[in-house]
Amino acid sequence: MADMRVNLAGVELKNPVTVASGTFGFGREYSEFFDISKLGGISVKGLTPLPRQGNPAPRIAETPMGMLNSVGLQNPGVDAFIAHELPWLKAQGTVIIANISGSTPEEYGEMCEKLSAAGVDMIEVNISCPNVKAGGLAYGTRPELAAEVTTVAKAHAAVPVMVKLSPNVTDITEITKAVEGAGADAISLINTLRGMVIDVKTRRPILKMNTGGLSGPAVLPIAVRMVWEVHNAVKLPILGMGGVSSGSDAAQLMLAGAAAVAVGAATFADPMAPIRVLEELGELCDSQGLSSVTQLTGAVQPW
Numbered sequence: 394m395a396d397m398r399v400n401l402a403g404v405e406l407k408n409p410v411t412v413a414s415g416t417f418g419f420g421r422e423y424s425e426f427f428d429i430s431k432l433g434g435i436s437v438k439g440l441t442p443l444p445r446q447g448n449p450a451p452r453i454a455e456t457p458m459g460m461l462n463s464v465g466l467q468n469p470g471v472d473a474f475i476a477h478e479l480p481w482l483k484a485q486g487t488v489i490i491a492n493i494s495g496s497t498p499e500e501y502g503e504m505c506e507k508l509s510a511a512g513v514d515m516i517e518v519n520i521s522c523p524n525v526k527a528g529g530l531a532y533g534t535r536p537e538l539a540a541e542v543t544t545v546a547k548a549h550a551a552v553p554v555m556v557k558l559s560p561n562v563t564d565i566t567e568i569t570k571a572v573e574g575a576g577a578d579a580i581s582l583i584n585t586l587r588g589m590v591i592d593v594k595t596r597r598p599i600l601k602m603n604t605g606g607l608s609g610p611a612v613l614p615i616a617v618r619m620v621w622e623v624h625n626a627v628k629l630p631i632l633g634m635g636g637v638s639s640g641s642d643a644a645q646l647m648l649a650g651a652a653a654v655a656v657g658a659a660t661f662a663d664p665m666a667p668i669r670v671l672e673e674l675g676e677l678c679d680s681q682g683l684s685s686v687t688q689l690t691g692a693v694q695p696w
């Protein structure tokens with residue numbers, strides 16, 4: 394049996410399969426389906442300094458091989474998370490990654506300080522949400538702003554900082570290098586791609602926000618390509634995500650350069666998806682005679 398342990402920026406994961414922010418809530422609902430301690434880690438729903446209602450409905454639309462969402466960071470706020478969700482999560486026996494979004498660099502700093510003190514294992518700095526007006530994507534598409542947020546987050550965090558990048562850019566390596574230069578410990582990608590679906594009868598967009606973020610199997614090849622580009626551009630460890638719904642999808646992201654992966658939209662169709670992905674990935678490693686799953690990372694042999 395292959396050793397499934399991986400290391401992400403100094404944080405030991407029991408296996409490389411985590412769950413993506415915003416698709417697993419704070420874990421409680423899924424703990425009714427499976428033992429969530431089996432996961433390599435949980436990235437929680439994006440947190441903001443104050444509670445947010447999110448965007449008006451409809452905010453989910455089905456697409457061919459995927460989905461569009463404009464949830465808009467609905468969450469109870471960082472303080473309520475620390476008081477009511479984190480104690481339970483910390484008792485689950487898996488790595489807890491706090492995903493944060495702010496409207497200013499200072500808001501990111503403030504949340505990093507609170508969450509580090511509260512004992513999360515890692516902080517995922519979301520500079521790539523396409524569904525909010527302030528902050529979010531504005532930081533993730535401009536290298537100098539991405540670097541500024543990273544610098545402030547690092548100055549206030551006592552745990553590793555992973556920066557979550559947007560695929561909605563022309564050159565992903567430009568942003569990645571800026572974030573590496575500002576001291577990030579790891580990179581996660583991809584967040585959702587901006588998209589739009591129109592009801593041809595009413596001639597109105599399905600989503601109340603008009604546009605939203607595309608995720609699911611349709612985006613896997615884009616995620617694989619971007620992880621590969623980032624892996625070739627910087628030395629930072631990568632948490633790869635985007636369209637993973639099988640062990641071989643996860644293996645593709647790892648071969649492209651990811652140290653670990655996250656399962657997102659696939660859990661909406663099948664709540665057991667993360668566990669199935671983990672089992673299939675283990676079988677794939679065994680069938681290829683690998684002693685460690687880490688042997689997959691970056692092992693693609695480009696033409």
Ligand SMILES: Cc1cc2nc3c(=O)[nH]c(=O)nc-3n(C[C@H](O)[C@H](O)[C@H](O)COP(=O)(O)O)c2cc1C
Binds near residue numbers: 415610636
């Ligand atoms: C409904 C929904 C909510 C999401 N919320 C967040 C969020 O709060 N923070 C974040 O960084 N990413 C969020 N994401 C993006 C996912 O974490 C992930 O990066 C993206 O969906 C690609 O993975 P997938 O194709 O496996 O879903 C959300 C995605 C979906 C579908």
